[in-house]
Amino acid sequence: xxxxxxxxxxxxxxxxxxxxxxxxxxxxxxxxxxxxxxxxxxxxxxxxxxxxxxxxxxxxxxxxxxxxxxxxxxxxxxxxxxxxxxxxxxxxxxxxxxxxxxxxxxxxxxxxxxxxxxxxxxxxxxxxxxxxxxxxxxxxxxxxxxxxxxxxxxxxxxxxxxxxxxxxxxxxxxxxxxxxxxxxxxxxxxxxxxxxxxxxxxxxxxxxxxxxxxxxxxxxxxxxxxxxxxxxxxxxxxxxxxxxxxxxxxxxxxxxxxxxxxxxxxxxxxxxxxxxxxxxxxxxxxxxxxxxxxxxxxxxxxxxxxxxxxxxxxxxxxxxxxxxxxxxxxxxxxxxxxxxxxxxxxxxxxxxxxxxxxxxxxxxxxxxxxxxxxxxxxxxxxxxxxxxxxxxxxxxxxxxxxxxxxxxxxxxxxxxxxxxxx
Amino acid sequence: xxxxxxxxxxxxxxxxxxxxxxxxxxxxxxxxxxxxxxxxxxxxxxxxxxxxxxxxxxxxxxxxxxxxxxxxxxxxxxxxxxxxxxxxxxxxxxxxxxxx
Numbered sequence: 001x002x003x004x005x006x007x008x009x010x011x012x013x014x015x016x017x018x019x020x021x022x023x024x025x026x027x028x029x030x031x032x033x034x035x036x037x038x039x040x041x042x043x044x045x046x047x048x049x050x051x052x053x054x055x056x057x058x059x060x061x062x063x064x065x066x067x068x069x070x071x072x073x074x075x076x077x078x079x080x081x082x083x084x085x086x087x088x089x090x091x092x093x094x095x096x097x098x099x100x101x102x103x104x105x106x107x108x109x110x111x112x113x114x115x116x117x118x119x120x121x122x123x124x125x126x127x128x129x130x131x132x133x134x135x136x137x138x139x140x141x142x143x144x145x146x147x148x149x150x151x152x153x154x155x156x157x158x159x160x161x162x163x164x165x166x167x168x169x170x171x172x173x174x175x176x177x178x179x180x181x182x183x184x185x186x187x188x189x190x191x192x193x194x195x196x197x198x199x200x201x202x203x204x205x206x207x208x209x210x211x212x213x214x215x216x217x218x219x220x221x222x223x224x225x226x227x228x229x230x231x232x233x234x235x236x237x238x239x240x241x242x243x244x245x246x247x248x249x250x251x252x253x254x255x256x257x258x259x260x261x262x263x264x265x266x267x268x269x270x271x272x273x274x275x276x277x278x279x280x281x282x283x284x285x286x287x288x289x290x291x292x293x294x295x296x297x298x299x300x301x302x303x304x305x306x307x308x309x310x311x312x313x314x315x316x317x318x319x320x321x322x323x324x325x326x327x328x329x330x331x332x333x334x335x336x337x338x339x340x341x342x343x344x345x346x347x348x349x350x351x352x353x354x355x356x357x358x359x360x361x362x363x364x365x366x367x368x369x370x371x372x373x374x375x376x377x378x379x380x381x382x383x384x385x386x387x388x389x390x391x392x393x394x395x396x397x398x399x400x401x402x403x404x405x406x407x408x409x410x411x412x413x414x415x416x417x418x419x420x421x422x
Numbered sequence: 423x424x425x426x427x428x429x430x431x432x433x434x435x436x437x438x439x440x441x442x443x444x445x446x447x448x449x450x451x452x453x454x455x456x457x458x459x460x461x462x463x464x465x466x467x468x469x470x471x472x473x474x475x476x477x478x479x480x481x482x483x484x485x486x487x488x489x490x491x492x493x494x495x496x497x498x499x500x501x502x503x504x505x506x507x508x509x510x511x512x513x514x515x516x517x518x519x520x521x522x
Binding site: 255 | 423424436437440441443444456457460461463464465466467468469470473475491493494495496
């Protein structure tokens with residue numbers, strides 16, 4: 001496959017765009033692979049890419065029931081940040097952000113990563129103190145973070161609602177300048193093309209219908225395109241993990257499937273240069289502007305468990321209220337569309353990248369709200385786990401048994417109730 | 423909007439209710455082995471299909487209810503009070519029998 005370049009864009013512009021080739025193959029399944037990843041979302045594709053690139057394992061398939069990047073990869077608000085504080089999360093998300101910073105060059109595919117800063121509004125001295133603690137922890141562990149006073153915030157984003165009559169007057173903000181947004185589809189396509197170049201088979205329309213076991217090992221997968229045998233199998237199907245887990249007859253998981261909606265408005269002229277987060281009292285809201293001009297925003301879960309990718313109306317009202325309370329100028333903007341994705345909400349709001357009760361089965365799950373930003377590091381460490389059959393120290397506690405061992409990674413401090421980890 | 427038929431108030435929008443969680447979870451005895459508590463607090467079946475779950479009619483009668491709902495279609499099959507004694511009284515009233 002020939003690399004993309006500015007020169008090729010120029011030449012193809014002059015020659016009627018006839019010089020492009022398929023970005024990835026559409027192969028038939030082989031009977032046997034060294035490793036099979038279930039789920040061609042961002043995490044599954046990234047895993048296949050890093051297995052090939054970092055570990056030289058190229059006899060791999062990624063099986064996908066629909067089309068690649070058709071699940072939560074296309075159902076998020078594209079925010080990338082690393083402002084996590086707890087050990088485990090801190091190093092993990094920072095590694096992810098570092099991978100994001102070089103991802104377009106690494107993949108030879110423009111993922112349009114825009115480090116436009118992630119700005120969380122503060123509304124009380126207590127919130128400012130908590131932010132100072134979190135952002136100091138970040139700075140001490142090799143990341144970036146800034147506390148902005150009200151004057152700095154007003155200068156940077158002048159059109160927020162600074163009225164002293166607001167229900168929650170803004171007193172400042174915490175900002176991570178290296179955070180931002182990326183083009184979600186391009187990430188899926190870039191990883192798919194990158195993996196394909198190493199010889200990875202991406203098998204779309206290939207739904208897993210059964211997991212074949214032999215005692216404490218897994219031997220293969222029954223799929224809608226026949227039986228596929230594999231020496232190692234990895235699950236990366238957040239949202240549907242429990243379904244696959246039952247197919248493997250492994251029982252229960254510390255996960256519930258919930259749906260989360262996201263929204264986009266009609267395109268506007270440039271209005272908002274940052275990712276802005278508003279979270280106080282009952283409000284939970286995050287907004288940015290896409291390169292096409294649409295205001296992309298989201299809020300809370302729909303609160304009840306669901307496998308239906310269909311959102312409900314009370315949340316539309318909630319986010320609309322939040323939007324107009326911090327950006328009153330959006331009052332007459334029309335909503336273009338909204339969509340819903342299914343999240344693996346875990347018992348402490350943190351993910352799992354770990355071994356399973358079966359020797360050669362590996363699990364990547366439980367991404368809660370944070371899956372998009374995590375995808376490069378998720379693929380990186382999951383590939384490392386599969387290749388070396390031992391976890392990297394960074395993900396040593398991202399295991400299923402951490403609850404029994406009392407080492408929950410509960411960033412929000414919400415306790416064992418999955419719906420509260422938004 | 424889901425419409426939940428509260429046994430006390432009638433059919434109401436789900437925005438009047440607050441979601442609890444999996445109603446199939448049974449907490450073990452206080453002195454039960456730790457593994458049983460870990461199972462009850464952290465492990466979930468998470469079915470794709472019909473499940474029992476708790477909702478509270480927060481902006482109504484404030485009663486806790488057990489709702490039988492399909493997580494794939496959102497169809498609600500039954501609603502009953504979470505408190506077994508109250509459910510029994512309501513059942514008996516419906517059947518025209520007297521508890522005493």
